[in-house]
Amino acid sequence: MHFVRAKxxxxxxxxxxxxxxxxxxxxxxxxxxxxxxxNHKFEDIEVKENAPELLKRELIRRKPFMIGTGAMTxxxxxxEKRLKNVxxxxxxxxxxxxxxxxxxxxxxxxxxxxxxxxINEKTKVVVQITITTADDDLSRIIEPHVCxxxxxxxxxxxxxxxxxxxxxxxxxxxxxxxDTEENINLILDACIENEVKGVxxxxxxxxxxxxxxxxxxxxxxxxxxGLKKRYIEEFGDSYFIHSSDNRRLRAILKRRCNEHxxxxxxxxxxxxxxxxxxxxxxxxxx
Numbered sequence: 533m534h535f536v537r538a539k540x541x542x543x544x545x546x547x548x549x550x551x552x553x554x555x556x557x558x559x560x561x562x563x564x565x566x567x568x569x570x571n572h573k574f575e576d577i578e579v580k581e582n583a584p585e586l587l588k589r590e591l592i593r594r595k596p597f598m599i600g601t602g603a604m605t606x607x608x609x610x611x612e613k614r615l616k617n618v619x620x621x622x623x624x625x626x627x628x629x630x631x632x633x634x635x636x637x638x639x640x641x642x643x644x645x646x647x648x649x650x651i652n653e654k655t656k657v658v659v660q661i662t663i664t665t666a667d668d669d670l671s672r673i674i675e676p677h678v679c680x681x682x683x684x685x686x687x688x689x690x691x692x693x694x695x696x697x698x699x700x701x702x703x704x705x706x707x708x709x710x711d712t713e714e715n716i717n718l719i720l721d722a723c724i725e726n727e728v729k730g731v732x733x734x735x736x737x738x739x740x741x742x743x744x745x746x747x748x749x750x751x752x753x754x755x756x757x758g759l760k761k762r763y764i765e766e767f768g769d770s771y772f773i774h775s776s777d778n779r780r781l782r783a784i785l786k787r788r789c790n791e792h793x794x795x796x797x798x799x800x801x802x803x804x805x806x807x808x809x810x811x812x813x814x815x816x817x818x
Contacts, residue, residue: 533577541586552578557677559751566743584620591628602635631656666718688726704738711775730795737774
């Protein structure tokens, strides 16, 4: 890892990136793409050492809104266990009455369940968990340095027990690897059982562009011999590639979500996560 002193903390949509880079080792990670212009090795985590300081400066002078993190880098990478920068930011978010939404694959999020619960009681919290496969053995291959799916489902259960809303990112889905009806249904079973608010799927497929395509193909050669050739023949240099079963699998997802009152429309889910609750405004007024 290496430290930097950042000049700002918020992205254009009020997200924060406390870290840049990741050590989860997911073979499909789009954040490796050249388009993000990361000027250091992906596994050499850039730590914004002044992130809490920058966040406090911004929160003091703004009206409350939802703050998000995890779009580029999982906030709960192993370094966070020692550095606790996310926790420091959560303490500020709670103190100044803001809401919080995060995206993670890590069970380290449970370390902060006390703060997440307090923020949710005061304003709003949404924890998003990525689940790509119901098979722990496959999860350990395609997401080798993060807790397996069964543990993430335990995280969903624990969050439900503490009244914290959750959204599952059911993506990416890798053609010829996890694009099966059985896999999708097993993940949906867990979502239904744990009463998730939404299931977000951007298509039964994945994005591949310069930077992450090369890494992905390298890992296909290592873990799934012969599959890279099939990908090249089927998809060429396409940016987003879909499973040949995309429509049918998406139809299953929509039907089952509708049956159980789970959001599945992308726009509706993002609107829900960005919407700051009226109850907190009323609390401020009275």
